[in-house]
Amino acid sequence: xxxxxxxxxxxxxxxxxxxxxxxxxxxxxxxxxxxxxxxxxxxxxxxxxxxxxxxxxxxxxxxxxxxxxxxxxxxxxxxxxxxxxxxxxxxxxxxxxxxxxxxxxxxxxxxxxxxxxxxxxxxxxxxxxxxxxxxxxxxxxxxxxxxxxxxxxxxxxxxxxxxxxxxxxxxxxxxxxxxxxxxxxxxxxxxxxxxxxxxxxxxxxxxxxxxxxxxxxxxxxxxxxxxxxxxxxxxxxxxxxxxxxxxxxxxxxxxxxxxxxxxxxxxxxxxxxxxxxxxxxxxxxxxxxxxxxxxxxxxxxxxxxxxxxxxxxxxxxxxxxxxxxxxxxxxxxxxxxxxxxxxxxxxxxxxxxxxxxxxxxxxxxxxxxxxxxxxxxxxxxxxxxxxxxxxxxxxxxxxxxxxxxxxxxxxxxxxxxxxxxxxxxxxxxxxxxxxxxxxxxxxxxxxxxxxxxxxxxxxxxxxxxxxxxxxxxxxxxxxxxxxxxxx
Amino acid sequence: xxxxxxxxxxxxxxxxxxxxxxxxxxxxxxxxxxxxxxxxxxxxxxxxxxxxxxxxxxxxxxxxxxxxxxxxxxxxxxxxxxxxxxxxxxxxxxxxxxxxxxxxxxxxxxxxxxxxxxxxxxxxxxxxxxxxxxxxxxxxxxxxxxxxxxxxxxxxxxxxxxxxxxxxxxxxxxxxxxxxxxxxxxxxxxxxxxxxxxxxxxxxxxxxxxxxxxxxxxxxxxxxxxxxxxxxxxxxxxxxxxxxxxxxxxxxxxxxxxxxxxxxxxxxxxxxxxxxxxxxxxxxxxxxxxxxxxxxxxxxxxxxxxxxxxxxxxxxxxxxxxxxxxxxxxxxxxxxxxxxxxxxxxxxxxxxxxxxxxxxxxxxxxxxxxxxxxxxxxxxxxxxxxxxxxxxxxxxxxxxxxxxxxxxxxxxxxxxxxxxxxxxxxxxxxxxxxxxxxxxxxxxxxxxxxxxxxxxxxxxxxxxxxxxxxxxxxxxxxxxxxxx
Numbered sequence: 002x003x004x005x006x007x008x009x010x011x012x013x014x015x016x017x018x019x020x021x022x023x024x025x026x027x028x029x030x031x032x033x034x035x036x037x038x039x040x041x042x043x044x045x046x047x048x049x050x051x052x053x054x055x056x057x058x059x060x061x062x063x064x065x066x067x068x069x070x071x072x073x074x075x076x077x078x079x080x081x082x083x084x085x086x087x088x089x090x091x092x093x094x095x096x097x098x099x100x101x102x103x104x105x106x107x108x109x110x111x112x113x114x115x116x117x118x119x120x121x122x123x124x125x126x127x128x129x130x131x132x133x134x135x136x137x138x139x140x141x142x143x144x145x146x147x148x149x150x151x152x153x154x155x156x157x158x159x160x161x162x163x164x165x166x167x168x169x170x171x172x173x174x175x176x177x178x179x180x181x182x183x184x185x186x187x188x189x190x191x192x193x194x195x196x197x198x199x200x201x202x203x204x205x206x207x208x209x210x211x212x213x214x215x216x217x218x219x220x221x222x223x224x225x226x227x228x229x230x231x232x233x234x235x236x237x238x239x240x241x242x243x244x245x246x247x248x249x250x251x252x253x254x255x256x257x258x259x260x261x262x263x264x265x266x267x268x269x270x271x272x273x274x275x276x277x278x279x280x281x282x283x284x285x286x287x288x289x290x291x292x293x294x295x296x297x298x299x300x301x302x303x304x305x306x307x308x309x310x311x312x313x314x315x316x317x318x319x320x321x322x323x324x325x326x327x328x329x330x331x332x333x334x335x336x337x338x339x340x341x342x343x344x345x346x347x348x349x350x351x352x353x354x355x356x357x358x359x360x361x362x363x364x365x366x367x368x369x370x371x372x373x374x375x376x377x378x379x380x381x382x383x384x385x386x387x388x389x390x391x392x393x394x395x396x397x398x399x400x401x402x403x404x405x406x407x408x409x410x411x412x413x414x415x416x417x418x419x420x421x422x423x424x425x426x427x428x429x430x431x432x433x434x435x436x437x438x439x440x441x442x443x444x445x446x447x448x449x450x451x452x453x454x455x456x457x458x459x460x461x462x463x464x465x466x467x468x469x470x471x472x473x474x475x476x477x478x479x480x481x482x483x484x485x486x487x488x
Numbered sequence: 489x490x491x492x493x494x495x496x497x498x499x500x501x502x503x504x505x506x507x508x509x510x511x512x513x514x515x516x517x518x519x520x521x522x523x524x525x526x527x528x529x530x531x532x533x534x535x536x537x538x539x540x541x542x543x544x545x546x547x548x549x550x551x552x553x554x555x556x557x558x559x560x561x562x563x564x565x566x567x568x569x570x571x572x573x574x575x576x577x578x579x580x581x582x583x584x585x586x587x588x589x590x591x592x593x594x595x596x597x598x599x600x601x602x603x604x605x606x607x608x609x610x611x612x613x614x615x616x617x618x619x620x621x622x623x624x625x626x627x628x629x630x631x632x633x634x635x636x637x638x639x640x641x642x643x644x645x646x647x648x649x650x651x652x653x654x655x656x657x658x659x660x661x662x663x664x665x666x667x668x669x670x671x672x673x674x675x676x677x678x679x680x681x682x683x684x685x686x687x688x689x690x691x692x693x694x695x696x697x698x699x700x701x702x703x704x705x706x707x708x709x710x711x712x713x714x715x716x717x718x719x720x721x722x723x724x725x726x727x728x729x730x731x732x733x734x735x736x737x738x739x740x741x742x743x744x745x746x747x748x749x750x751x752x753x754x755x756x757x758x759x760x761x762x763x764x765x766x767x768x769x770x771x772x773x774x775x776x777x778x779x780x781x782x783x784x785x786x787x788x789x790x791x792x793x794x795x796x797x798x799x800x801x802x803x804x805x806x807x808x809x810x811x812x813x814x815x816x817x818x819x820x821x822x823x824x825x826x827x828x829x830x831x832x833x834x835x836x837x838x839x840x841x842x843x844x845x846x847x848x849x850x851x852x853x854x855x856x857x858x859x860x861x862x863x864x865x866x867x868x869x870x871x872x873x874x875x876x877x878x879x880x881x882x883x884x885x886x887x888x889x890x891x892x893x894x895x896x897x898x899x900x901x902x903x904x905x906x907x908x909x910x911x912x913x914x915x916x917x918x919x920x921x922x923x924x925x926x927x928x929x930x931x932x933x934x935x936x937x938x939x940x941x942x943x944x945x946x947x948x949x950x951x952x953x954x955x956x957x958x959x960x961x962x963x964x965x966x967x968x969x970x971x972x
Contacts, residue, residue, distance in 0.1 A: 026730070026762055026769070034777065035765045230681075243664070244684040249700065252839060259697045262687065290819075341825060352819075387779060391829070401690060 031369050033378040057168050058137040059253055061146045062160055064175035066221060067214045068187045070240065071176055074261065075148040076447045078174075081260055084420045085393055086386070087143050087253065090136050094149035097125035105197040108209050111216040126156070130163050137169065144253065152221040154228075161232075172254050173234035174261065175224050183240060184214075190446050240266055260397070269403035270313070271421070271442045275414055276325035277301045278436050278460040281353065285461075285487025288345060288352040293328045296458055300437045301332035303456040307439060308333060308406065317405045319343065319395075326408045337408075342391050345410035349382025356465065356484040360477050367480055371471040374430035385430050388416050396420055411463055421449045431467060436460035461487055496575035497691055498602050499584045500595065502613035504659060505652045506625045508678070509614055512699065513586040514885050516612075519698055522858045523831060524824070525581050525691065528574055532587035535563035543635040546650040551658055564594070568601050575607060582691065583607075590659040592666075599670075610692050611672035612699065613662050621678055622652075629884050679703055698835070704882075707841035708751070709859070711852055712877040714763035715739050716898040719791065720874065723899075726783060726790040731766045734896055738875045739770030741894040745877065746771065746844065755843045757781065757833075764846045775846075780829045783848035787820025794903065809906055812868035823868050826854050834858055849901055852878075859887045869905055874898035 026035045061078065063071040075091050082089035101121055102110070110118045126149060136142035151157055157173070164171045178184065188210055192198065198206040224234050229247070235258055236245040244262055249255050277297025281289045293301065308316065318335055320326035321343035330337040351359050351366070360367050363380075370377040378384035392413065399405060399417075407417065411434050419429040421442050434440075437460045441452040462485040470479040499516065501509040513529045520527035539559055540548070548556045564587060574580035589595055595611070602609045616622065626648055630636065636644035662672050664683070673696055674683040682700055687693050715735025719727045731739070746754065756773055758764035759781035768775040789797050789804070798805050801818075808815040816822035830851065837843060837855075845855065849872050857867040859880050872878075875898045879890040 026766055028762070034760060035762045037769060226681075242686060243668075244682070246682040246684065246700065248680060252836065255697075255701055255839065258700065259693075262684065262696065263693055341828070390779070398690065401693065 030365075031373055031377050032384070033380065056143070056251065056253065057170050058142065059144045059170045059172060060133065060160070060164050061144060061257065062151055062157070062171060062173045063146070063148050064151045064157070064173055064224060064234075065177065066152065066217050067150065068184050068192065068210070069176040069178050070187065070266075071150070071174075072148055072191070073266075073447060074174060074176065074237075074264075075146045077264060078257065078260065079144075079146050080420070080423045081396075082144055082257075083423075083425070084389065084396075085256075086389065088141060089144040089146065090140075090142055091146045091148055092129045092133055092136075094122075094125050094129050094147075097129050098122060099196055101125055108212040108216060111213050113216060113220055126159075130160070134167060137167075150217055152217050154222045170250060170254075171233065172250070172257065173224060173232060174257075175234060175236045177223060177236060177238050178240060180239060194446070235261060237261065260400070263397055263400045265400070266444075267403060268444075269405075271399060271404075272308070272311075272406040272439055273414055273417060273434075273442065274304060274329075274406065274408050274439045275411060275434060275436055276323075276329045276408060277304075279325045282436065282461050282463055283488050285355045285357075285485070286353050287356075287359075288348040290323050290325075292324050296460055297325070297329070297436075298332070300456060300458045300460070301329045303437075303458055304329065304439065305333045307454065307456055311441075313404045315404060317402055318408065319405060320408045321345065321410065321413070323410070326410070329408050333406075340395060342395050343407070343409045343413055346385070346388055346412040347379065347382040349379035351379055351382065355487070357481060360480050364477070364480070365473050368471055368473045368475060371467055371480075374467070375426040385412060385416065386426075388412060392416050392420075422451065423448075433464055436463065461485065494581070494689065494691065496580065496607050497582045498571065498575070498598070498607045498609050499582060499695070500589055500598055500609060500611050501584070501586050502589045502595070502611050502662060502672075503615065504590065504655050505588065506622050506630065506648070507614040507616050508625065508704075509588070509612075510586055510629070511704075511885060512612060512614065512675075513584045515702060516695065516698065517582075517584055518858070518861045519834075520582055520695075521861070521863075522827065522834075523694075524827065526579055527582040527584065528580055529584040529586050530567045530571055530574075532560075532563050532567050532585075535567050536560060537634055539563055546647050546654060549651050549654040551654060564597075568598070572601075572605055576605065588655055590655050592660045608688060608692075609671065610688075610695065611662060611670060612695075613672060613674045615661060615674060615676045616678060618677060632884070673699060675699060698838075701835055702838045705841060706882075707843075709837060709842075709880045710746075710844040710877055711855055711872075711880065712742065712844070712846055713848060713852055713872060713874055714758075714761075714767045714846060715742075715896075716874050717763040720899050720901055723793045723795075724791050725794070726786040726792075728761050728763075730762050734875075734898055735763070735767070736770070738894060738896045738898070739767045741875075741896055742767065742877070743771045745892065745894060751842045753842060755840055756846065757843060758846045759783065759848065759851070761848070764848070767846050778833060780833060781845070781847045781851055784823070784826055784850035785817065785820040787817035789817050789820065812905070813864040823850060823854065824864075826850060830854050860889065861886075871902055874901065 025038050027038045028035050061075075063075055065071050072093060072095075075093070079089045079091045098121065099105070101124070109115060112118070129147065129149075133145040133147065136145055147160065149156075151160065151173075161171055185207075188207060192210050193203055193206050198209070201209070224232070224236060224247075226245075231248070233248040233250050233254060235247075238244065241262070241264070244258075246258055249258055277293045277300035279297055280291040280294050281287075282297075283294050316335070318330055318333060318337035320330045320337050320339050322339050322341045323344055326343070327337075327339065348354075351363065354362070356367075366380065370379075375385045378387065395407075396417070399407075409417070412430075414434040415429055415432045418424070418432050418434065418440070419426075424432060435455075437456050437458050439454045439456065441454065443450045443452075465485060466483040468475075468479060468483045470476075499513075501513055503509050510531060510533075513531070517527045517529045536559065537543070539562070547553060550556065567585065567587070571583040571585060575583055585598065589598065589611075599609055601607075626645055630648050631641055631644050636647070639647065662670070662674055662685075664685070668685065671686045671688050671692060672683075673685075676682065679700070679702070682696075684696055687696055715731045715738035717731055717735055718729040719725070720735075721732055754773070756768055756771060756775035758768045758775050758777050760777045760779045761782055764781070765775075765777065786792075789801065792800070794805075804815075804818065808817075813823045816825065833845075834855070837845075845852075847855070850868070852872040853867055853870040856862070856870050856872065856878065862870060873893075875894050875896045877892045877894065879892060881888045881890075
């Protein structure tokens, strides 16, 4: 899905001195966006557009007792927002505390009557807020996730007034859970490995952490229907069984609510694979809609064997609309769903060309692509950035689902992988996604475990590294240095 | 088989009269149908009006009116019967059961009915105590109801308030604890607050998202195409050309028109194609570019005239006329694809207030079909002439449309649905696409989407499948015929 506020915003200067000649439109070479020719104000990218047309920055403030999934939600939300192109950063107050108090002794630090500790904790929160302000004003951040317990109305009031002074919007995310099993699982997954408990054994850690939670409980004031009716928030009950949503103010909050309502913590795995080697792959040609090569067909059969061996419960299989992914899925002998959104990146005028032909016919385009592979849009085609927008519904549905195998294409694979592994835009287009290799992603703790399975069937390499020289005036040899071998 | 069928869903509204249940039902039905989920609403009040020809007064709804209760129960049963028919035999995927359903007893009956038939149930409750909102509601939709055709405004309003009272005593709202195993959304104060419980699947998740984004603040949506373009004048489709002088004139007139409208805080959206952006530039206001508002991609037919398409791709041309909604240009898109990619635009339009969308013919048809509840068959033939602005204002249960021509001449780009002549069977026998292994593979560009990407059942383009259309792929058919 597109995010309109951060699409290229064009504000026309109401300057009567501008003559009509300058109002002619030109297309920016990299992004292929039409803009009025106005000298150097061209090519101004998102984030650097005129400030008053950006939404005010938003603070997402977590609320909840320890071990309620606040950090899990914070990290996941931050990852999602960054992936869809909203600059977001997480501020975990616990981190600040660990930096201030080098060695954690025990739960006594969190006792409500521990004046010394209270001072430190308040100072940490303040330091984090200052960093939030710096992120918004100096680093063009759009969303800051303030991850702390924030369990008292007093603390939340401090944050609200800090935000109000600076014109930030505030959206609270409260996680409420009293299921002892979930809390125990939570503690097991993320607390035992925490720097706080690095020298303890499991029972000690569990005992200490439980007492830590008790320290907060007495003073915990959940968001209240009446008292907090003017605030914007979502209350998540029992890991998503129920939600209370109050006063969603704008588009980004609406997207955040939708995302939070679709994620779950049920264990599952996501399998990512490209189609088997295709005829055009063998010829070193990009795009197109060719069928599998003999080796590609072998891979499809090997994939079927592999999947059966994994003994996956209720596996969903997704493909694109292109022949090569469908042929691959056909070998599995199970039902599959076709998504047009999973189609390979549209290379426009470069469809079905080899890199050598692209260099010969469109040397400038080839260089521009190397300069900024994420944002570069093929003439009459797409960019990686466009891909991310069209893949957003796929990601949303992947979040909803449990065990899924996605059979897709190189650029698509890179985008999906970047989402799961939190890779930034400049790394995304260079992630290695070789043919005939299945990646198994299993969410664990705050991240994703990755297992790679090469199914032992040879295939061409389709990965082109960024060459050293990306200048428009480079020699063809310099441009073609990193092109993988082909027929 | 490729399809996975979700079991049908029964959406059940809950709430006192004048809480917006029918408004929500109709809107939700319209949205789901537009995104390709066959949906129908069943308004029990309608059944009651058919049964009891003449509405006398609120007394019919008194809880001690045995006769009335009997009739009302029968009407609910009849409606549920029709629901069953629709979901099990008529290819429906979602049925919206629009009634007060204010007692737990009534809701239990419905739940049992759903269980017996294998339907999932999702409740949508609207709770509102704001007297202004209720009053406005009554004015907008009750006074004009068939129940009150022979009453004056005061009589009608008074009777309706008494009618509401009849329900109030026995109203059992959905409860966090008692109903914790049910799937529902409680909408409070027209969207101020929501309680969402146990969303079970994709379609329920989409419904919740949609309901949380709609609002009833009065506003208008303006739809228009870019000014006349160079390619328009040459009778060519697609491409990315600039405006003709007449097109630029339209831009100026559009600017003047908007000023006369006195719209507060108008958002302006364009596509990323030159002609819409040039049009927006004349307005001297900020605008946002959406790539998804780009015109339908005509693939190998880009920048061709209809005559050329007829010459080079006669079969395509005929197929498109057979089913213009589902037909996908080779290496291009279909109207059905367009609707998919425009869904985020619709969602954002629902969130926004006053918006002007400067787009393209096919795109405008899709957006218009959403607002005016047009079917997939009608959509590709909606008239969206150049240099004409459509002003859409939500009113009562629908949309008022004003068509304003800005009096700048332009070519006509509308092609009516013609008579279809070509014999597909004959063509099929003449063209096959043999594979090396002897199997026959249809041109993938024609392979209809067998399954909607959103987990809803969708009728595959059965027409194309049953005719087993196979085509000789022509390697020279690049996207840009001028290239080679």
